[in-house]
Amino acid sequence: xxxVMQIPQYQHVQEGExxxxxxxxxxxxxxIQWYKQRPGGHPVFLIQLVKSGEVKKQKRLTFQFGExxxxxxxxxxxxxxxxVGTYFCIPGGFKTIFGAGTRLFVxx
Amino acid sequence: GAGVxxxxxxxxxxxxxxxELRCDPxxxxxxxxxxxxxxxxxxxxxxxxxxxxxxxxxxxxxxRFSAERTGGSVSTLTIQRTQQEDSAVYLCASxxxxxxxxxxxxxxxxxxx
Numbered sequence: 001x002x003x004v005m006q007i008p009q010y011q012h013v014q015e016g017e018x019x020x021x022x023x024x025x026x027x028x029x030x031x032i033q034w035y036k037q038r039p040g041g042h043p044v045f046l047i048q049l050v051k052s053g054e055v056k057k058q059k060r061l062t063f064q065f066g067e068x069x070x071x072x073x074x075x076x077x078x079x080x081x082x083x084v085g086t087y088f089c090i091p092g093g094f095k096t097i098f099g100a101g102t103r104l105f106v107x108x
Numbered sequence: 109g110a111g112v113x114x115x116x117x118x119x120x121x122x123x124x125x126x127x128e129l130r131c132d133p134x135x136x137x138x139x140x141x142x143x144x145x146x147x148x149x150x151x152x153x154x155x156x157x158x159x160x161x162x163x164x165x166x167x168x169x170x171x172r173f174s175a176e177r178t179g180g181s182v183s184t185l186t187i188q189r190t191q192q193e194d195s196a197v198y199l200c201a202s203x204x205x206x207x208x209x210x211x212x213x214x215x216x217x218x219x220x221x
Contacts, residue, residue, distance in 0.1 A: 100150030
């Protein structure tokens with residue numbers, strides 16, 4: 001079945017440092033979605049990537065979809081304490097495998 | 109409604125009692141998901157409804173768990189003979205289609221004492 005691996009599981013950064021989380025699949029994905037869950041909150045949709053090599057930006061967040069559509073990344077430039085939370089990547093049509101995500105801790 | 113609504117927001121129950129959790133998805137969304145999230149953990153998939161198709165129940169942890177979705181809209185997750193390990197936040201999400209963005213409810217925090 002469809003499986004994705006997200007790394008790292010945890011990341012501690014100093015405020016102002018950059019952060020990247022990676023999502024890897026063994027099979028080609030039709031699309032990939034990223035979600036963020038703040039502590040005590042529920043997951044919120046951030047973005048969907050569909051095209052090979054696609055790059056999308058949302059302020060300090062940069063999302064990439066690999067050329068082979070088997071991997072994706074989320075990069076945050078100059079982290080802020082508001083970036084704290086868990087970031088999930090999932091294949092768009094496979095929300096049954098939400099997984100553990102990457103937990104980001106930001107120290108002020 | 110404007111978003112996915114779950115009720116109750118909090119539920120404390122005694123071990124051995126049955127509980128029902130309700131999810132009211134966004135109108136028109138064909139897909140509905142239930143997840144369970146224990147403290148500090150990721151989302152554990154429970155069950156998935158898509159339109160009028162038979163639900164994907166592959167994530168239900170035991171036969172004490174069941175869910176239904178009436179009229180393609182409201183869904184109820186039932187846990188029978190609750191155990192302490194059932195304590196968690198139960199999240200419901202809906203999406204227009206299976207491959208479109210999911211919208212989550214605020215969750216129901218279940219505590220079994």
